[in-house]
Amino acid sequence: MDNLELLPLGKTIPVERGASLQDVLFVHGVEFPCGGRGRCKGCKIKVLAGSLPVTEQDRLRLSAAELAQGWRLACQARAQGDLKIELAQWEAAILADDSTFEFTPQPGLGIAVDLGTTTIVAQLLDLATGRVLAVRAELNAQAKHGADIMSRVEFSVAGRSQRVLETQARRQIGRLCRELLDAASSGAGPAPAGPSALSSGQVPETRRLNRVVLVGNTVMHHLFCGLDLEPLSHYPFEPGSPGLRVFQAEELGWLLPGNPPVHFLPCLGGFVGSDILAGLLATRLHEARLPAALVDLGTNAEIVVGNRQRLLCASTAAGPAFEGARISNGMRAATGAIFEVRLESGQLRCRVLGHGRARGICGSGLVDAVAAGLDLGSILASGRLAKSDSFPLTPPVSLTQQDIRELQLAKGAIAAGLRLLLDQWGIAPDQLDRIYVAGAFGNYINYTSARRIGLLKFPPDKVQPAGNAALLGAKLALFGAPQHNGAYPLLLAKIKHVALHEDPNFHEAFVEEMGFP
Numbered sequence: 001m002d003n004l005e006l007l008p009l010g011k012t013i014p015v016e017r018g019a020s021l022q023d024v025l026f027v028h029g030v031e032f033p034c035g036g037r038g039r040c041k042g043c044k045i046k047v048l049a050g051s052l053p054v055t056e057q058d059r060l061r062l063s064a065a066e067l068a069q070g071w072r073l074a075c076q077a078r079a080q081g082d083l084k085i086e087l088a089q090w091e092a093a094i095l096a097d098d099s100t101f102e103f104t105p106q107p108g109l110g111i112a113v114d115l116g117t118t119t120i121v122a123q124l125l126d127l128a129t130g131r132v133l134a135v136r137a138e139l140n141a142q143a144k145h146g147a148d149i150m151s152r153v154e155f156s157v158a159g160r161s162q163r164v165l166e167t168q169a170r171r172q173i174g175r176l177c178r179e180l181l182d183a184a185s186s187g188a189g190p191a192p193a194g195p196s197a198l199s200s201g202q203v204p205e206t207r208r209l210n211r212v213v214l215v216g217n218t219v220m221h222h223l224f225c226g227l228d229l230e231p232l233s234h235y236p237f238e239p240g241s242p243g244l245r246v247f248q249a250e251e252l253g254w255l256l257p258g259n260p261p262v263h264f265l266p267c268l269g270g271f272v273g274s275d276i277l278a279g280l281l282a283t284r285l286h287e288a289r290l291p292a293a294l295v296d297l298g299t300n301a302e303i304v305v306g307n308r309q310r311l312l313c314a315s316t317a318a319g320p321a322f323e324g325a326r327i328s329n330g331m332r333a334a335t336g337a338i339f340e341v342r343l344e345s346g347q348l349r350c351r352v353l354g355h356g357r358a359r360g361i362c363g364s365g366l367v368d369a370v371a372a373g374l375d376l377g378s379i380l381a382s383g384r385l386a387k388s389d390s391f392p393l394t395p396p397v398s399l400t401q402q403d404i405r406e407l408q409l410a411k412g413a414i415a416a417g418l419r420l421l422l423d424q425w426g427i428a429p430d431q432l433d434r435i436y437v438a439g440a441f442g443n444y445i446n447y448t449s450a451r452r453i454g455l456l457k458f459p460p461d462k463v464q465p466a467g468n469a470a471l472l473g474a475k476l477a478l479f480g481a482p483q484h485n486g487a488y489p490l491l492l493a494k495i496k497h498v499a500l501h502e503d504p505n506f507h508e509a510f511v512e513e514m515g516f517p
């Protein structure tokens with residue numbers, strides 16, 4: 001075992017020699033925006049001690065000066081002896097025009113939380129430098145009461161158990177906040193416990209926790225904030241109280257130094273939550289002159305189309321196929337998952353996470369596999385298997401007719417939603433300046449394959465991975481208090497929520513989009 005020291009976290013991780021740094025760093029909250037294909041430089045690391053050989057992709061993407069300074073692409077690297085590295089993606093530029101993370105420095109600390117249906121990611125930031133001081137990512141403890149938002153709604157409403165989920169969410173995030181502070185202050189002594197610590201003068205201004213900002217979909221927002229989920233359980237599926245919620249940490253049962261305010265950012269309507277509002281802040285789509293789109297590909301896909309003048313948003317139930325659920329050999333993107341399928345000289349080539357034997361297939365592999373099946377003629381445009389009742393990939397993994405049907409349902413719902421929003425906005429798909437794709441799955445799929453199956457029918461060079469745009473937006477919100485300067489009401493006034501289930505054309509569009517191009 002070798003040791004990998006990770007800055008700016010100051011964390012040391014034991015790694016097996018030869019292990020892929022992508023696999024190692026991914027579980028510690030590091031993002032790989034282009035899915036580790038060596039195309040985006042988003043995973044750039046600087047070697048501070050030890051060495052990493054320069055790879056072919058490093059040479060292609062990094063300048064000679066960067067290479068000489070020790071920069072490498074983490075997604076292309078393998079552990080070789082003890083290493084000390086610094087991550088570029090957790091750095092932030094101060095007031096740099098081209099940065100997606102532009103902020104005005106201020107003393108103190110802030111915690112940004114992306115409360116996802118499946119996972120929770122929380123980061124502690126130094127608001128003077130924008131540096132990430134600590135990160136925590138774990139599965140949402142509510143997941144045992146249902147994998148998707150509708151099963152959480154059902155558990156809460158039919159089972160009259162909303163309080164159970166609220167308590168779980170508040171406890172888990174309170175603990176994560178405490179752990180972040182402890183991790184960051186482990187070198188400087190433990191963070192003072194208790195809400196009175198700041199007022200008693202124990203915390204200098206630079207170490208004061210100014211605020212916590214949370215973002216999440218509408219169901220997560222309502223569950224965390226203790227708002228009645230009942231309106232979301234039936235037609236017209238509109239939230240009762242979608243607005244910004246502000247608590248003091250103590251009200252939530254959190255013993256944090258200084259009893260800081262905790263903001264849950266407002267939702268946009270229906271099932272379009274503050275994760276998408278944060279995505280707008282991160283991509284600055286609401287400031288763009290030319291129309292663009294933001295698509296969060298998940299079980300509940302959320303879509304925004306527009307520019308600085310007006311924006312339309314909607315959500316559509318895509319189902320869990322992209323997460324590997326309801327697929328016969330489906331699994332999450334973990335060791336043993338086929339994550340990439342390519343055609344080379346007419347032969348299928350499958351890449352497996354962890355480079356061992358395939359155990360199943362995850363969402364990105366599924367999209368690739370169906371695209372390859374279409375190119376080979378093994379899958380017809382209708383979705384039917386041409387010759388047999390399965391499409392073998394690599395033993396023991398194959399796709400069944402039902403697997404292809406599940407993918408068609410998911411991609412049909414998203415493509416139809418996008419099509420109707422573009423129609424309502426009054427723009428043709430090829431007039432969009434850019435399409436930002438957010439969400440874990442959205443960052444890992446191959447956009448050429450996504451186009452081949454008709455999921456995102458745009459030239460791949462117009463499609464841009466947005467990383468964890470929800471978390472980035474939450475971080476940006478830490479630097480301002482938008483409810484005081486009126487930024488949220490202004491932004492919200494530009495956005496109209498479209499209830500796709502009320503659109504008479506949705507069903508027809510959905511059926512059409514289920515077919516493959």
Ligand code: FES
Nearest residue numbers: 034038040041075
């Ligand atoms: S270059 Fe490594 S993730 Fe994109």
